[in-house]
Amino acid sequence: MGAKSPDQAGRGARAWQLLLLVPFVGTLWVPFYDSLEPHIGGVPYFYWYQFLWIGIGAVITAVVYFATRQPEP
């Protein structure tokens, strides 16, 4: 990768950080998941959906971390 100016790096980091809004949308809009069907392994949708978001949230944060990582001073 070529060297980026601090300004470019800052703009790029902010763009990546927009990804962090996705978990807010996925979990705060309750009508997305307030339903029993489909069940998975006997677990209603309402529950496994929210468990799934724990994983998705962690992956998104990890992606943003690696994408915006800068050498520590």
Added chain:
Amino acid sequence: MNDVDGVALAVFVALFALVTVLGFVAARWRKADLDQLAEWGLGGRRFGTMVTWFLLGGDLYTAYTFIAVPALVYGAGALGFFAMPYTVITYPFVFVVMPRMWSVAHKHGYITAADFVRGRFGSSHLALAVALTGILATMPYIALQLVGIQVVLGAMGIRGDLPLVIAFVILAAYTYQSGLRAPALIAVVKDAIIYVTVIAAVIVIPLKLGGYGAVFDAVPPKKLLLAPEQMSAYSTLALGSALALFLYPHSMTGVLSSSGRAVIKRNTAMLPAYSLLLGLIALLGYMAIAAKVGSSPAYADGFGRYGANFAVPALFLDAFPSWFVGFAFAAIAIGALVPAAIMSIAAANLFTRNIYREFFRPECTGKEEATVAKVVSLVVKFGALVFIVAMKKEYAIAMQLLGGVWILQTFPAIVVGLYTRWLHWRALLAGWAVGMTVGTWMAWTLSFKAPVFALHLGATVVPGYAAVWALIANLVVAVVGSAALNAAGMARGRDATATADYGE
């Protein structure tokens, strides 16, 4: 039920003794001058990724959480699951905001959030408001950790306040001596046994009950989903709690004790492991319904004393052999000690830095600062103990509920303050006062028993978390007030920080 279970008690006491030794040994860990507040109260800002993970995990996911979340699910059903979206969204928020706090605190030697507010807005009064809010919100939270210990002691057949007093005196002694190093070291053990307990519980108990399908089938269908009028309550509870979590002094202490920005960011991707644990623990509430512990005569006494908070202990007693009951209960009790220690340290830091030094002894030395903080940490814990022993635990629960509403009112000064100082400190102070008043009034109309206030907007009624409504009022006052003060040309305080100090 009224007999003391010898095997369970022996395992419990042995584990408790182990962490007591660790608490005292911690003073020698990464040896430094514990007569300096940054060493005693922040562990020297040297904790790396793993220690911070254990520390924050032990700090945020408290014993009371492990008792109260499944208790809420047991009683109220789906609504109790707001803890899941809450912990999903709190980390992306922390990822963006808290590294800025770490950088500016590191640069200027800030130990508390109120230190930052003092530096940023040049107002000791706004800092005082932030510090008092933090202390007020933390005290009942410590008291509730005691409730967690009380419930498991009671479940082992131990009555009376003496064992609780002994546990807290031990805790107070090693916190005094070792500072933040003690809970950091103990958190490693605590988390290990919590993980073992929960993993065992979520495998063994459903097997006994006929699988997860059978567990969900045993729950009344109405409890499994949110009613339409509960949806806005659910999401505002999640949002308000997520924004408030890291404003609590004990979370801030955890953040500031880490060794760098990257440590905080890495942790936001790793801490969801605890959220997974919390989600599984919440399901224990349904398992307690499926196991019908509530109608078993063996546990009637426990439910009579502790209400729904007895659901998880009853479930464990029902499902596990004695030795593992002792192990699991030790996990909960030790799970209370870690946050109680960090909370008392955080409250002590606030008192020392933003009240004692600011208003009484501006010239005090580092050693004097550390000594005052150590003594205050004792006073805070003693206060919490008196709270629980002398008063009804309902008061502590009501106060903790209020504490959540109050702590969110520091959001504009702390979080918005990390990005801009356009807001005027007088307007922030006015917004804080309005937010505190509105939030307290809403909680009062609900008899301090529920956090969800139905807001009437013309013909529509929106039930939502009182803390969020209060924050909106707070922000409106802060913004309108700042615009007015700026237009009037009112002077601001001096900003001790520079843009580069925030590290981006």
